[in-house]
Amino acid sequence: MRGFYIGRYQPFHDGHQHMVEEIAEEVDELVLGIGSAGDSHTTRNPFTAGERVMMVTKAVEELDATTYVVPIEDLDRNSVWVSHVQSMTPRFDVAYSNNPLVVRLFEEAGVEVRQSPMFRRDVLEGTELRERMIRGRDWEDLVPDAVVDVIREVDGVDRIRRIAETDSNGDEPSDQ
Ligand SMILES: Nc1ncnc2c1ncn2[C@@H]1O[C@H](COP(=O)(O)OP(=O)(O)OP(=O)(O)O)[C@@H](O)[C@H]1O
Numbered sequence: 001m002r003g004f005y006i007g008r009y010q011p012f013h014d015g016h017q018h019m020v021e022e023i024a025e026e027v028d029e030l031v032l033g034i035g036s037a038g039d040s041h042t043t044r045n046p047f048t049a050g051e052r053v054m055m056v057t058k059a060v061e062e063l064d065a066t067t068y069v070v071p072i073e074d075l076d077r078n079s080v081w082v083s084h085v086q087s088m089t090p091r092f093d094v095a096y097s098n099n100p101l102v103v104r105l106f107e108e109a110g111v112e113v114r115q116s117p118m119f120r121r122d123v124l125e126g127t128e129l130r131e132r133m134i135r136g137r138d139w140e141d142l143v144p145d146a147v148v149d150v151i152r153e154v155d156g157v158d159r160i161r162r163i164a165e166t167d168s169n170g171d172e173p174s175d176q
């Protein structure tokens with residue numbers, strides 16, 4: 001059986017890793033979708049699709065399940081988004097998500113969806129991690145080691161800080 005799990009992964013953190021490890025116990029193969037692939041260099045989406053491909057590929061290297069990492073750009077039309085996803089990915093039997101819109105779109109398209117409880121959501125949230133990077137607080141213990149390496153390689157913390165400085169009020173833009 002093949003599963004699909006999509007996220008923006010800005011960045012890929014231990015909550016995602018926890019979910020991926022649980023999913024890997026249920027499936028033989030796993031397709032990881034890098035969502036909003038066209039977005040980068042904003043406070044909400046600082047990392048490029050390529051950088052996120054590196055984070056995810058390295059973080060899941062040790063899993064038993066074969067994994068495929070596929071960047072997927074957003075569409076203006078939610079009603080055809082599932083077809084768009086399916087056109088870009090290996091065929092899958094079940095989709096995993098805790099995002100209500102994603103769950104609804106897959107269910108309406110007749111795809112089985114599995115949800116799971118959030119894991120340590122007080123700290124394991126992309127928004128919280130980006131905020132910590134901007135404010136110079138500890139974040140490294142909340143992501144897989146491979147993700148720390150990638151963020152260092154691309155000088156990601158410096159990028160996020162510079163982007164936040166040039167935003168008018170430092171808040172994340174409500175672009176979604
Ligand atoms: N701590 C967590 N435990 C379990 N699932 C999580 C956790 N954090 C995110 N997820 C789920 O992983 C998927 C991808 O999430 P996403 O990349 O948006 O991360 P996020 O932490 O919610 O980031 P952001 O704060 O940037 O929106 C979604 O289905 C989301 O609900």
Ligand SMILES: NC(=O)c1ccc[n+]([C@@H]2O[C@H](COP(=O)(O)O)[C@@H](O)[C@H]2O)c1
Pocket residue numbers: 006007008009034035036037073074075076077078081098099101102105
């Ligand atoms: N119409 C669309 O393009 C559409 C619809 C639903 C989800 N998505 C994407 O799927 C991903 C879902 O991941 P998150 O759970 O991290 O939000 C996001 O990148 C989101 O933009 C896109």
